[in-house]
Amino acid sequence: MRTTQALFKLRGSIHPEYFKGLARDKDIVAMPLPKQLCVSMAQHLGAPAKPIVSKGDHVLKGQRIGEAAGFISAHVHAPTSGTVTAVEDGPTVTGTLALRVVIEPDGQDTPANALPPIKDWTTAGRDTILARIADAGIAGMGGAGFPTRVKLSPPPDKPIDTLIINGAECEPYLTADHRVMLERAEQIWQGCEIMRSLLGVKTVRIAIENNKPEAIKAMQTAIAKADGDVAICILKTEYPQGAEKQQIFATTGREVPSGGLPMDVGCVVENVGTTYAVWDAVVNGNPLIERVTTVTGHPVAEPRNVLARIGTSYADLLAFCGGLTCDAVKIVSGGPMMGIAQSNLETTTTKTTSGLLFLEASRVPEYTSMPCISCGRCVVACPMDLLPAELSNRIEAGDYDAAESLNILDCIECGCCAFICPAHRPLVQHFKMGKSRVILKRRQAQTKS
């Protein structure tokens, strides 16, 4: 067992206020079953799952209710036992519509026991374990929701030599991963061992920012008896250390090429929550039906790290945390930097809901954005080495081709540029829009040819 400091410093970064103290010391509490659970079929990256239950059906806890539709997709399971009251379109976190299964819990929480526990996973064989991870519907819980099975079975021409467990949690306010590491360190390490044997790698790096000394200690204890090249990699607290490409750079010094994936440089990065879910699915046979979500922000009466069933509405989560003590003017699903603004509390949690943040008026300044003053601060702050000022000017002028040649698709939407811009340019919003336009254009060109 070793503990190392990060090898490399990020290219660009920012130091926002963190406010982690709001929920950092609150134990994970399980939330009682709400009156209704709305389970979205579009919780992961890739094709939404196909619902395989219909109105009136009785389902059991952990029963599969959505079938993965395609290679990059994931199964969806019933979070509790109860009756399906509807299969309908409902709002997703981005405001688009997607099919969802509405379940009225019967309060019994009767398990389906569809997946037998694999107590001795070391002898079970690679295919069995991979199939289990797919059957449990596990998708990256850090935010992007990439199906874990796909990530863990890289093509043979991409040899993997390093597994990185992401416990950086660089987003301000959020403490869910921190609590998971503190309270479930041993299980995370087991999950890590499972993935390590799947990938056949010796080197494991567990990356944690140095503002979480307790989590570092807990993980150190957990890996005390580990063999092979296993180390906790302590990262400097700066944003965005938790971004996949930045984390690979900080821990290994390797740079993912433009348009490439971590596997291009021999790395696989998994979030700590996902790692726990892998352990739970393999050893206990539990599909992914609940997760820890940090409900936080100064207006929240009692900020907490809530273990809630997937499909719990934001309104129920907030009520469980005592409601609001003052008006919140902005609701964000996720953290303040990369989270997605919400316009109501009807949206429900998914496998990727790491936090639910309420911001009061004083923290949501209303400002007018002004022309770029060419100060260059965004260029210094950008961890991807892009030219945000130039990109945003091009996009404002509708010149998406220029934006494409300036590598807009490499933007990770981290928000460092917009955070630092003295002219309050809506940089990230420009890039989100620009990226979607460029991707659309590429897709159209593909279908034409």
Place this chain on the structure above:
Amino acid sequence: MDWMPVLITSGTIGGVGLACGSALALAAKFLSVPEDPKIAELEGILPGVNCGGCGFAGCADYAKAIASGAASVDLCAPGGPDVLKKLAAATGQEATATEKQVAMVLCQGNEHRAVHKHIYNGVADCNAAAMVAGGDMLCTYGCLGYGSCAFVCPVGAIAIKENLATIHPELCIGCKACIKACPRGIIRMVPESRSVHVLCSSKDKGPVAKKACQVACIGCKMCVKLGGEAFEMDGFLAKRNYAIPATSDTAIEKCPGKCIVKIGASEATTQTAPADGAPSGSHA
């Protein structure tokens, strides 16, 4: 004063200029690629607005495509039947003129009629606004009013009034640029001679649609009952069937959502474009 340096410099520069000039002249004569005179002729016929509606990079590119046989002659919307006839004559192709189509925004939900669901203060672009919690209007189908269509319109035919886009039918050249820019997909090409339109795009059920907007189609089918085949239903949304003229005004009067409007003269009596050019869509 010693004139020598002046003469030398002028001489040198003049000489270099002369040499380059003659080289260019010779190059132009001997290295020129013969251009099909047909292309120039076709380009002369095209209106030269470079709107891109034909799918090519401007009029010159389209002329080249016609000359090489890669494109048919009926793709230029702004040119209308006139240009079509001339192109057909020039290429010997056959083409039947179709009626001019103009773009129309099928929505009347301006800021007084449609309900906002949150305050949006980001980039003033419909595509950007639509990406934040699905847009700031409660109606997920309606116009967002940030003018992405107006931004791309090459002739300035689109006005944004009270957060609603309206297209001036007389100015519209039918290039379809706005259709591609609109994230809501609520702009549709309609025959110029038709004057009765269903200006709503909400596929929501009646109560939902009504909650979101005062002028929404509630799917009551009244227009189909009263106006016959000129109207048709698509789920909970009424649509115009432009193949059949809408002759009676009863459907317009009886529509409880007030989403059927007549812009200009009646369809049965005359085929002319609206006299008063302003689309009354936003004031119906």
